Amino acid sequence: MGNYFDDMLPSEELAQLKYIPTISEFVEWIGEKWADRPAVSDGNVTYSYSQFCERISRRRALLNSLGLQKGDKVAIFDRTSIDALEMFLAASSAGFVAILLPSQLPAQALAGSCAGFGVKVLAVRDEFKEMTAGLPCKVIAAGAMAEEGAPAASVDKNDPAAIFFTGGTTGKPKGAILPHRSLMRGAKNGTYAPHHVLDEGHRYICFLPLSHVFGLIRSTLSVLYTGALWFSAEDMKATIGKIPVIKPTDLVLVPGLCDILYGLTKMYGPQFLGGQLKMIISGAANVPPRLIKAFDEIGVELLAGYGMTEGANFTSGNIDVKTHPTSVGKIYPEQEVKIVDGEIWMRGDNVFLGYYGNPEATAACLTEDGWLKTGDLGRFDEDGFLYIVGRIKNLIILPNGENVSPESIEEPFYKCAALKDCLVFEDNSDGESCIAIQILPQQAAFEGKPWEEVEAFFTKLVDDVNASLPSTHRITKVIVRKEDFKRTGSLKVSRNQ
Numbered sequence: 001m002g003n004y005f006d007d008m009l010p011s012e013e014l015a016q017l018k019y020i021p022t023i024s025e026f027v028e029w030i031g032e033k034w035a036d037r038p039a040v041s042d043g044n045v046t047y048s049y050s051q052f053c054e055r056i057s058r059r060r061a062l063l064n065s066l067g068l069q070k071g072d073k074v075a076i077f078d079r080t081s082i083d084a085l086e087m088f089l090a091a092s093s094a095g096f097v098a099i100l101l102p103s104q105l106p107a108q109a110l111a112g113s114c115a116g117f118g119v120k121v122l123a124v125r126d127e128f129k130e131m132t133a134g135l136p137c138k139v140i141a142a143g144a145m146a147e148e149g150a151p152a153a154s155v156d157k158n159d160p161a162a163i164f165f166t167g168g169t170t171g172k173p174k175g176a177i178l179p180h181r182s183l184m185r186g187a188k189n190g191t192y193a194p195h196h197v198l199d200e201g202h203r204y205i206c207f208l209p210l211s212h213v214f215g216l217i218r219s220t221l222s223v224l225y226t227g228a229l230w231f232s233a234e235d236m237k238a239t240i241g242k243i244p245v246i247k248p249t250d251l252v253l254v255p256g257l258c259d260i261l262y263g264l265t266k267m268y269g270p271q272f273l274g275g276q277l278k279m280i281i282s283g284a285a286n287v288p289p290r291l292i293k294a295f296d297e298i299g300v301e302l303l304a305g306y307g308m309t310e311g312a313n314f315t316s317g318n319i320d321v322k323t324h325p326t327s328v329g330k331i332y333p334e335q336e337v338k339i340v341d342g343e344i345w346m347r348g349d350n351v352f353l354g355y356y357g358n359p360e361a362t363a364a365c366l367t368e369d370g371w372l373k374t375g376d377l378g379r380f381d382e383d384g385f386l387y388i389v390g391r392i393k394n395l396i397i398l399p400n401g402e403n404v405s406p407e408s409i410e411e412p413f414y415k416c417a418a419l420k421d422c423l424v425f426e427d428n429s430d431g432e433s434c435i436a437i438q439i440l441p442q443q444a445a446f447e448g449k450p451w452e453e454v455e456a457f458f459t460k461l462v463d464d465v466n467a468s469l470p471s472t473h474r475i476t477k478v479i480v481r482k483e484d485f486k487r488t489g490s491l492k493v494s495r496n497q
Contacts, residue, residue, distance in 0.1 A: 004330045004384075005192040008319065013198045017225065019188045019334075021349075022180040023092040023161055024152035026187075026221075027053055034227035037200060040082050042232045043242060049227070052086070057149030059090035064150050066121055066138060068096055071160065073117050075099040076142065077110065077132075078125040079234040080206050083142040085220060087123045088210065092161040092180070095153035099163045099175075100211040102489070107131040117163060117175060117356060157181035157349070163356055164213050166309035175356035176309045181349040183217065186312030189332040189350075190222025193250075193279065194301070194319045202228035202249045203276075207236055207257060212490065214284050217313040219252035240264070247274035254284045256491025258291050258302065259420070266444070270298045283307060285492040286388075286407070288414040289325040296322070304328055306388060310365070310372055312350040316386045326411060327385040343392060344378040345371045377405055394495060396426045399433060404473055409435070412465050418445040418457065421485060421493050427477055436477035437462065438497070440485060455480045 006014055016033075020026045030039075031053030039052040047055065063074060074091035076098065078084035084100065091098040099117055101110065103125075114122060114135050123142045124132050132139045155161075161183055163175040191197055204223045208215030223230045231246055233239035240261075253261065258280060265272050279301045282291075287304040295302040305317040306328035315337065318329025331337045335348035351372045354362035365373045377389040390405030397403055406424035413422045420440045427436035439458045446454045458480050466474040485493045 005189075005317070005333055008192050008194050010196060013196065016198060017188065017191050020184055021157035022155050022159075023089060023183065024095075024155050024180075026184060026225075027056055027089055027093045027152055030224050030227070037227050038229045039224065040085065040230045040232070042082055042234070043239075043246070045082075046229075047082070049224075054149060055145060056086050056090045056093065057151070058145035058147070059086055060094040060152065061146035061148055061150035062140070062144055063091060063094050063096065063121065065146065066140075068094075068120055070095040070153070071097060072120045073097050073099055073163070074121045074123065075101050075114060075117070075119040075137075076123045076210075077101045077103070077105070077128055078123070078142045079103045080208075080210050080215070081125070081142070081232050081234050083123075083125070084210055085230075085232075086145075087142060088162070088216070092183075093152040093155075094150070095155050095159070097160045097163060097177075100209075100216065102165065102209060102211045103128075104489075111135060155180060157184075158353075160353060162216075164216075164309050165211065166213075174358055174361060177353040177356055178213075178309075178312060179353055182312035182352055183221065185334065185348070185350040186213075186217040186307070186314045187221035187225050189314035189317070190218040190281075191225050192317065192332070194303075195278070197226045197228075200227070202226065203231065203246060204228055204250050204252065205231040205233055205239060205243070205246060205248050207233050207239070207251070207253060209489075212284075213309045213313045214252065214254070214307070214490075218281060218283075244272055244274050247276045249276050250279045250281070251277065252281045254490045254492070255282055255287050255291065256285070256487065258282055258287075258295070262291065262294050265298060273298075273300070279303065281305065283328075284490045286410075286414065290414070290417040290419075292321045292325055293417075306376075306386065308374060308376070310352045311346055311374070312352070315346055315350070318385070320385075324381075324383075324385050326414075327381070327387050329386060330384050331386065337386070339378060339380065340373075342377045342379075342389070344374045344376045344386075344388075346374060347371045377407075396424075396435065398472055402472060404435070406435075409437075409465075409469065409473060409475070412468065413437075413439070413461065416461055418442050419461070423485065423493050423495065423497065424475070425495070425497075429477055434476045435474065436479065437475045438479045438481055438485070440481045451482075 034049040039049040074096045088098045119137045121138045125142045161180045166176045206219045283305045292302045307313040307315045316329040337346045347370045390407035395403045409424045420442045423438045
């Protein structure tokens with residue numbers, strides 16, 4: 001299956017993009033290979049790769065001076081900044097375990113996270129400093145570094161490198177421990193793209209938070225892997241306004257941000273994108289075919305993929321979105337994936353080590369022979385393309401005992417360009433269980449139309465979809481929303497409305 005991805009890149013580029021198994025080796029490699037290229041920028045200051053890696057080494061020296069032992073936890077509480085990225089790479093390449101804390105954490109949750117993970121050092125942004133009073137750990141400024149640098153530590157690819165917050169395969173917040181091999185396999189997978197990726201001039205804006213595995217791996221580590229220029233987005237709204245100036249060539253976004261970005265192009269014209277954007281990688285939620293088509297019409301490829309925190313972000317990718325718009329693509333190299341009773345299982349060096357301090361949850365999703373039970377329902381077609389059918393925890397159990405995936409019922413609705421989002425769920429009607437749907441229209445599609453006409457349109461759409469479903473799976477209750485859904489941090493529709 002690896003040929004699908006290997007064939008994307010020219011042979012000379014494929015030969016250069018070797019798999020690097022640890023963060024320590026990776027930092028040294030990019031500093032030498034891309035030395036004079038611009039590496040990171042906040043829009044005001046830009047550092048070359050050699051400067052960037054020197055700054056990382058000075059942060060390593062600072063951390064080494066604090067009396068830390070190998071494997072100690074170093075947390076970073078910052079926005080999506082150069083400081084946060086450098087501190088993450090410094091901590092993990094020094095042999096410590098880095099924890100990127102979400103910047104929206106309230107003070108109580110910050111204290112609980114530091115205590116729960118046994119954090120020894122907290123690197124904090126100046127604007128958050130007041131929240132750190134009384135914490136049982138050393139607190140340093142996120143921008144701090146020593147005068148002189150220190151070499152990267154010798155680490156094993158199986159050593160833990162980072163802990164990420166995740167809902168996990170059972171939905172409760174946990175800390176997923178990713179070793180060096182996982183982060184770097186995910187980063188390597190993210191370098192595959194259907195064009196030259198090593199040409200100088202590629203520019204990315206990191207709109208996704210570094211505390212999200214998609215933001216850290218594909219939107220950051222994969223970018224550095226290919227010698228591209230990474231722009232921070234400390235203030236997302238302000239940075240979106242700078243897109244015409246930065247002129248990104250590539251972006252990594254969740255579908256909700258894709259929707260926002262396309263809406264802005266409708267308001268200001270395609271030139272809002274800067275005139276050089278060629279590719280958007282999207283994931284973390286369903287990518288509607290209408291968005292793939294909309295971006296294609298303005299000359300931007302919107303490519304989908306599949307992954308999860310416990311699998312280091314990238315399991316599959318799809319460059320054939322025009323012919324397989326609802327697929328998440330084919331399986332990346334050096335991974336095994338199989339379907340067991342409808343559930344996707346994966347195995348390989350991308351798989352995590354387990355949940356921090358939670359052996360029960362770890363045992364529930366990791367088999368003794370290394371298979372990760374993802375909790376996702378899926379299927380392969382005859383060409384090897386993977387399709388996500390739903391989540392085990394979301395299954396609706398019908399009165400006859402049959403299990404129904406709400407996501408599988410939602411899928412045909414996303415083919416409708418007039419629909420923005422929808423949510424299928426179990427409800428009650430006249431005291432009996434039924435399948436219901438909430439629909440959020442695309443406002444622009446119904447501008448000037450009376451609400452009764454909008455409701456009639458989607459009632460007809462439900463009737464059309466119902467005609468293709470088994471009688472037991474049909475929707476009997478329709479709610480057309482005037483207000484947006486409650487959403488998760490990654491802008492997915494929350495199933496707890």
